Amino acid sequence: MVTIRDIARRAGVSITTVSRTLREPAVVRPDKRERVHQAIAEMNYVPNAIAQQLRRPRHETVIVIVPAIDNPFFADIVQNIELVAHERGYRVLIGETQSRQDRLDHYADMVTTRLADGLILLGALLPSQMRDARTAGLPAPLPLVFACERSDSAYGPHVVIDNHGAARTAVAHLIATGCRRIATITGPLDNLLCQDRLAGYRAELAAAGLPQDPALVAEGDFSLGSGRAAMLRLLAGADRPDAVFCASDQMAIGALQAIAAAGLAVPGDIAVVGFDDLPFGAFTVPPLTTIRQPTAAIGATAMRMLDALLHGRDLPERTVVLPHQLVVRASSVAGPPLAPDPPAQPEPPDRQETLA
Amino acid sequence: MVTIRDIARRAGVSITTVSRTLREPAVVRPDKRERVHQAIAEMNYVPNAIAQQLRRPRHETVIVIVPAIDNPFFADIVQNIELVAHERGYRVLIGETQSRQDRLDHYADMVTTRLADGLILLGALLPSQMRDARTAGLPAPLPLVFACERSDSAYGPHVVIDNHGAARTAVAHLIATGCRRIATITGPLDNLLCQDRLAGYRAELAAAGLPQDPALVAEGDFSLGSGRAAMLRLLAGADRPDAVFCASDQMAIGALQAIAAAGLAVPGDIAVVGFDDLPFGAFTVPPLTTIRQPTAAIGATAMRMLDALLHGRDLPERTVVLPHQLVVRASSVAGPPLAPDPPAQPEPPDRQETLA
């Protein structure tokens, strides 16, 4: 391995000059600088980043944790995290956990052991060390921010949407189109966010004076297959629903297929509303009405928050709530959807400033 | 920051003993070991991985490069890379490039600068340093393996499928079901893999004695939207196709929607075959006939190859070709698809042994 010392020898300068040539070239006399560059080229020298890091306080590296890389909902968030991260000189690495504690802990350890600076969690699973520290009453042992999953906010800043409100919006829309027997396919109910959506569904039914029927609630796990299975269960009931609100687009797509397989029409027999606004949702037959999550803003805001955290600018356990949006397509209203999808909402400008 | 020295002082031992307690506990006398552990716990000591790495030859870390994290095709490959990687003690980090050279180079630099050990490329883009080295006639400057995208095999080992043959399989299936005017929606044609699939399509038409019509070839970019747009173009032609072979499931899903929007039936008016076997493909209406790529085997094999490479076991520029599989669903044959999807094919056992 060729080291800085080899270059120094070859160029006939000190190792300091080599180091400076790489770091503050302006300070080095052009002829020496030239010789150093030449030696580097000739010997094919690449500085050892590990050794560099040993002397640096930070790495400008963040890790984004996704529970499952095959869930397309996270993709756009990640891409927007990257946008802001690169803008600010961070490198971003993605880690997939499959919702397993050991995997998450492994990535979290990279931060504690100084291989990376901070974490953005797209998922509610908490690093063990974080949990341990909090139960011991200690301060947060690592900088992290939660994006789009709720958890105890004592653990770190959150950026979320109003899941309760969004569910109400979706159900209100179904009621407005004339549906009266509205079912819901929930996500895993040990998940706070799913509980919120279910509660919103119930609240809106209650507000509209519609009866609650436990037979109209089916639990899924966010996946395509679980959506289909849940819909099949709902269809098997004695009194068929005339609409279904799904807590994810993936489950809604599964439901769409189950309904088609039963020979029923969407939205004629059953209207369907999803949640997330996945790209695929615009391409189902019929296209899917859904709640659009502000993925771009979620990602950008989360990264800004982490940046602030890493610079010691304290975000006092702050929770940012971003606006959602109902996107109406043909799965909930009859007739061809003539208007194109609404544009994504611009980010609230005040956030931009606060966290710039 | 608490260092190994602090622990040594607190425990009344040398730093060597602390280090050994962590690395080879068996060699340390139990009482001292105990004192060290206690000091560690009391002072909340976490070894600095950067400093550790400085003295270690390897990191047991690999980076998987995906062109776009929102392309679900890569998800299963990545998950299987992780499976084998963890089994063998590697940590895996994912980097997204958006097909941009600078981003790829950034991740590749992590290997040259010794922050990671090797790269698995899910995409054909080549690290600049690799290209430079090869044009200069130098050996590969970093350990990498290509998974599922073809490129000049001089750059490193490949694991691929027979794209030409797979396209022929797909088209042969359409011909067998009675289609005669078969269109194709290709991926970006600067991509070798897409050229292979197009060539396979042409070869099979030729073999069947069917005429080639340039009006039946439309180029897309793998995305949902490009599939819809391409299908619209094909439908606008004077003589409508009775089938379309799409070079990705995403484009096939787009095509499905365009066909439905035109008021045509699948497969009655137009049969559709995709490529990849995305989970979503089983959930379209009708479910999508497709070519299943052996994603599990691709991921596992790629990781095994990289592992071999990192252990200096030379894979002499080797190319592994894995088998694909036609999955017939209702988008290409009338009548309900009664049989469930075929199980994924087991990996060819010889590979397992060769690379174990």
Next chain:
DNA sequence: ATGAAAGCGCTAACAA
């Protein structure tokens, strides 16, 4: 079984 000491490759005072 233990510890002293010599680095790993680099950066950053400090001196010149």
Next chain:
DNA sequence: TTGTTAGCGCTTTCAT
């Protein structure tokens, strides 16, 4: 502007 030197936190001989 340049070079000398003292570490960064850790692992690993080599004595003891």
